[in-house]
Amino acid sequence: MATLSDDEIRTALVDLPGWEPVDGAITKEYRLGGFPEAVAFVVRLSYDAEAADHHPDLDIRYAKVRVTLSTHSEGGVTSKDVALARVIEALAH
Amino acid sequence: MATLSDDEIRTALVDLPGWEPVDGAITKEYRLGGFPEAVAFVVRLSYDAEAADHHPDLDIRYAKVRVTLSTHSEGGVTSKDVALARVIEALAH
């Protein structure tokens, strides 16, 4: 699977508001209603991560959850990351 | 804490659509989007159960979660059950 160029990443994120590129990854911070909602959100998205066998970095900071996606085996962002970002974005709404 | 009479239970449930009395308890079946959503819903409401130190019976059937509340120490339905039903109802929306 090829990594995406910076231009391809930007294009892919156009309809994923809040998602942004960072070194070799894409990331978004979700703000939930509180800590219980943050944990429940992590639980909810974890099934899609398991189903895709692709596991985001998940950083819980009280009511906020930062999700960071990268394809480590490829050393950068691939279409797998964008696809899972899209799924997680749908869950958050 | 006194148990509520049948009339008091009916009155208490007027603004809790879908909740209904059953022998010595109140119950509602929530229908979620799928099994992951059902588990995440159980996780989410579990914090309120812990905070209230009042624990509903929770029956997961794929995408459905039946929540049943009773105050076992009093042998019936009390205002604690209605209060937690109200919290859970708010979470589901």
Next chain:
Amino acid sequence: MATLSDDEIRTALVDLPGWEPVDGAITKEYRLGGFPEAVAFVVRLSYDAEAADHHPDLDIRYAKVRVTLSTHSEGGVTSKDVALARVIEALAH
């Protein structure tokens, strides 16, 4: 997938202590350390249920979780139920 006979079920459950046959299903009640442990146990096993696309009935009663497995499409117990029971039993230890 063929349903198992009563004899086949009994044989299959020999090394699954606590699991027992009930009408068209197999079931076991797990006793955890408390309500948080019960919910965490449900979360943990839910990934295996999703991976197998086979979803047990899960009844949480404070620190107890009753797991009931049946293959509804076949109207009885199949090797899928026994396989998932085995996975859940391993998780509980």
Next chain:
Amino acid sequence: MATLSDDEIRTALVDLPGWEPVDGAITKEYRLGGFPEAVAFVVRLSYDAEAADHHPDLDIRYAKVRVTLSTHSEGGVTSKDVALARVIEALAH
């Protein structure tokens, strides 16, 4: 609540193997059996965080969970952090 000095932190962590001080916080990385176990561990410890009204930073990296504790209102490590670290350490065993 007073923050602990570096010496007091070191003393407090003596019987908490793997926990170590970092700028104004204490931290430990737990290694679980896999991603499902990591999420279930976060769920399990989250009840104690809620009960203590003290919420660690929780970073999930596949099978690893980094727990970082700090008392933000005091700008450093207090006995609340050590107490919650102790609870989490007990859960992990």
